[in-house]
Amino acid sequence: MPGLLRGVARTAVISGTATAVSNRVSRRQAGRWAQQDYGQTAAAPAPQAHSAPEPAPAAAPSMETKIAQLKELGQLKEQGVLTEAEFEAQKRRILES
Helix, strand or coil: CHHHHHHHHHHHHHHHHHHHHHHHHHHHHHHHHHHHHHHHHHHCCCCCCCCCCCCCCCCCCCHHHHHHHHHHHHHHHHCCCCCHHHHHHHHHHHHHC
16 A cells, blocks of 8 residues: 555656646746747838838638637636736737737
């Protein structure tokens, strides 16, 4: 019986550690993506009068795609990967596309 409890305890510790590390990595990656998004919008050059014509925008994502993205976003928020502000910013980006 003590061997069984030790095995269960070891499994619980390993699982908890893996979950904590995974969440930390996810939060760090989400932060990097947010910085890249912010950096791209802040560093975008102002259009010049004699610039080349811009390519046509890509087709807007379908409603099903947007719903799937919003569901995934909600799951990330529930898991603690995204803060409320990050969640709102990403939700706005999805809905405006």
